[in-house]
Amino acid sequence: MAQVKLPDGSTLGITDGSTTRQLAEQIGPGLARAAVAAKVNGQLVDLSTPITGDTELQIITLKDDEGLEIMRHSCAHIMAEAICSIWPDAKLVYGPTVEDGFYYDIDLDEPIHPADFERIEEKMREIVKADKPFIRKEMTRSEALAKLAGDKYKTDNIKYTDSDIISFYSHGDGFEDLCRGPHLPSTGRAGSFKIMSVAGAYWHGDPTQKMLQRVYGTAWPTKKELDEHLQRLEEAKKRDHRLLGRQLDLFSFDKAGPGFAFIHSKGMIIWNAIVDFLSSVHNKYGYQEIKTPIILNEELWHKSGHWDNYKENMYFTNFDETSYAIKPMNCPGGCLVYKTRQHSYREFPMRIAELGLVHRHEASGVMHGLFRVRQFTQDDAHIFCTPEQIESEIIGVIELTFETYQAFGFEDFHVELSTKPQKHIGSDEIWDIATDALKNALKYKRIEYQINEGDGAFYGPKIDFHIRDCLKRCWQLGTIQLDFSMPERFGLVYTDKDNTEKTPVMIHRAVLGSFERFIGILIEHYGANFPLWLSPEQVRVLPISEKSNDYAGTVQDKLKEARLRCSVDFSDEKINAKIAKAHSEKLPYMLVVGPKEAQSGTVNVRIRGIKENKAVEINEFIGIVTGKIIDKEIDLAF
Numbered sequence: 001m002a003q004v005k006l007p008d009g010s011t012l013g014i015t016d017g018s019t020t021r022q023l024a025e026q027i028g029p030g031l032a033r034a035a036v037a038a039k040v041n042g043q044l045v046d047l048s049t050p051i052t053g054d055t056e057l058q059i060i061t062l063k064d065d066e067g068l069e070i071m072r073h074s075c076a077h078i079m080a081e082a083i084c085s086i087w088p089d090a091k092l093v094y095g096p097t098v099e100d101g102f103y104y105d106i107d108l109d110e111p112i113h114p115a116d117f118e119r120i121e122e123k124m125r126e127i128v129k130a131d132k133p134f135i136r137k138e139m140t141r142s143e144a145l146a147k148l149a150g151d152k153y154k155t156d157n158i159k160y161t162d163s164d165i166i167s168f169y170s171h172g173d174g175f176e177d178l179c180r181g182p183h184l185p186s187t188g189r190a191g192s193f194k195i196m197s198v199a200g201a202y203w204h205g206d207p208t209q210k211m212l213q214r215v216y217g218t219a220w221p222t223k224k225e226l227d228e229h230l231q232r233l234e235e236a237k238k239r240d241h242r243l244l245g246r247q248l249d250l251f252s253f254d255k256a257g258p259g260f261a262f263i264h265s266k267g268m269i270i271w272n273a274i275v276d277f278l279s280s281v282h283n284k285y286g287y288q289e290i291k292t293p294i295i296l297n298e299e300l301w302h303k304s305g306h307w308d309n310y311k312e313n314m315y316f317t318n319f320d321e322t323s324y325a326i327k328p329m330n331c332p333g334g335c336l337v338y339k340t341r342q343h344s345y346r347e348f349p350m351r352i353a354e355l356g357l358v359h360r361h362e363a364s365g366v367m368h369g370l371f372r373v374r375q376f377t378q379d380d381a382h383i384f385c386t387p388e389q390i391e392s393e394i395i396g397v398i399e400l401t402f403e404t405y406q407a408f409g410f411e412d413f414h415v416e417l418s419t420k421p422q423k424h425i426g427s428d429e430i431w432d433i434a435t436d437a438l439k440n441a442l443k444y445k446r447i448e449y450q451i452n453e454g455d456g457a458f459y460g461p462k463i464d465f466h467i468r469d470c471l472k473r474c475w476q477l478g479t480i481q482l483d484f485s486m487p488e489r490f491g492l493v494y495t496d497k498d499n500t501e502k503t504p505v506m507i508h509r510a511v512l513g514s515f516e517r518f519i520g521i522l523i524e525h526y527g528a529n530f531p532l533w534l535s536p537e538q539v540r541v542l543p544i545s546e547k548s549n550d551y552a553g554t555v556q557d558k559l560k561e562a563r564l565r566c567s568v569d570f571s572d573e574k575i576n577a578k579i580a581k582a583h584s585e586k587l588p589y590m591l592v593v594g595p596k597e598a599q600s601g602t603v604n605v606r607i608r609g610i611k612e613n614k615a616v617e618i619n620e621f622i623g624i625v626t627g628k629i630i631d632k633e634i635d636l637a638f
């Protein structure tokens with residue numbers, strides 16, 4: 001008998017050598033039907049895998065992320081079989097999962113076109129309908145290499161595994177593929193899928209190698225989820241920030257500066273609203289603000305370590321026979337400011353913020369509107385403190401971060417903690433103190449987090465913040481990064497209680513990351529229907545006819561007096577045309593005014609996204625709207 005410990009803590013006895021599927025059956029028929037794989041002692045395995053000895057075991061279903069991933073990866077095999085049956089010359093290279101789906105790299109001289117997708121899907125549906133079992137076959141490395149002799153791609157794949165046992169999976173008939181698994185129990189368990197695109201991809205990303213065809217697909221447990229996903233993609237296309245940015249005159253790019261955004265006047269209103277908000281946050285959380293130069297000499301970048309580790313992404317310039325670099329990060333400048341005077345432990349923690357303009361060279365292929373640019377402003381800050389202060393400082397940064405995201409209407413976030421990598425500097429003791437401080441801070445704030453073991457930077461552990469937008473896309477925005485290296489490189493010190501000089505702990509933190517990218521995210525999240533406090537124009541007054549222009553002007557004066565961003569449409573268009581125009585510009589509020597309103601001192605309010613109009617006294621309207629701006633309310637209704 002093997003004793004199996006289940007996730008709920010209970011233990012179940014089962015005959016040694018029984019499969020994980022049999023265990024699922026023993027737990028209950030519902031779970032057995034839903035099961036797609038199992039996790040044995042932390043390792044994912046097939047349902048046909050035998051259980052030997054005492055184990056910790058979890059049955060995996062499509063409700064688990066791992067189950068969904070196994071289903072998507074299994075779809076890659078099903079697609080590979082379909083492609084090989086249509087094009088017998090196709091050679092399979094590598095078929096991993098990606099967010100929402102999977103791809104397979106295929107070596108095939110004949111190009112696969114979008115017009116072929118239907119044909120591939122049809123074949124895939126046949127394979128799914130046949131409900132063929134995924135059967136695992138194991139052999140030694142040398143047997144596998146002999147079997148795959150002549151297949152340069154698959155023999156290469158074997159080189160990248162360190163296991164002595166190599167596994168193949170077949171669909172119960174002629175089709176077989178090298179893979180470590182696990183997979184669905186049978187092809188019939190695949191959900192709803194769709195081939196999405198095909199693109200060129202070099203083998204190992206090496207341009208000297210042959211160009212392969214990368215065929216992408218998406219797969220979901222149900223047809224409904226697939227349809228919802230496809231709908232989100234359609235919606236994302238409509239919300240593309242590059243499109244809306246042009247349409248609403250927010251920003252542009254020019255070939256004179258590839259990857260450098262030109263922010264237009266309406267874009268600058270959003271920008272400045274963010275700056276003002278961050279300044280108020282800095283004030284509340286006890287930060288000082290500084291500004292450091294964007295060009296600093298080469299020597300500094302040698303000292304900071306960027307020359308050795310980051311040179312490929314930096315821009316350089318020369319004058320007065322000296323070589324200078326354009327800063328890719330703000331930290332070295334922050335260290336120089338710190339060094340301008342002596343510091344005592346009494347000043348700690350010292351929180352220094354900088355909205356710093358940085359330049360980082362990106363390959364031209366990866367640039368994408370505001371999402372990937374070569375010049376951006378980072379909402380950076382550096383905290384200098386003692387090791388004992390790390391935990392409370394991290395708590396403060398977490399609070400500040402969540403408060404900031406909520407102000408922009410983001411409520412759905414997740415956190416990842418990255419710990420000590422193999423190659424690192426600093427003693428194990430300081431790593432333990434710092435990592436525990438991060439964990440304790442997250443625990444104190446009752447925040448669930450994912451641990452990325454060994455994924456920290458060589459100079460310290462970090463926490464990353466990710467938000468999910470309304471189209472369920474995840475964006476990594478904020479970071480808290482501990483640094484044991486830079487303070488030493490720059491010889492930063494403070495005088496401690498015992499009158500000795502010590503090296504401070506340095507915490508880097510960014511909340512929004514890049515202003516440019518964050519504005520791009522805001523545009524897509526809101527479809528440019530910005531919250532009131534961020535709207536470039538908050539209110540527009542629309543006189544019904546020329547006769548009401550004077551009253552419209554009076555209303556505008558009152559709005560301006562209250563510091564609202566507003567205008568009047570004095571054009572001689574018909575009122576419906578004025579409304580349509582303001583609507584297309586996504587105005588939060590339109591105030592329609594005619595003789596009736598003029599006489600009663602009211603305005604007829606049209607609220608974005610709401611059908612009913614409202615007649616309100618002008619001062620009352622101003623009171624409501626200014627209140628909403630102060631509270632950063634997302635909801636426009638009143």
Ligand SMILES: [Zn+2]
Nearest residue numbers: 077179180181
């Ligand atoms: Zn596989």
Ligand SMILES: [Zn+2]
Nearest residue numbers: 330331382508
């Ligand atoms: Zn920094």
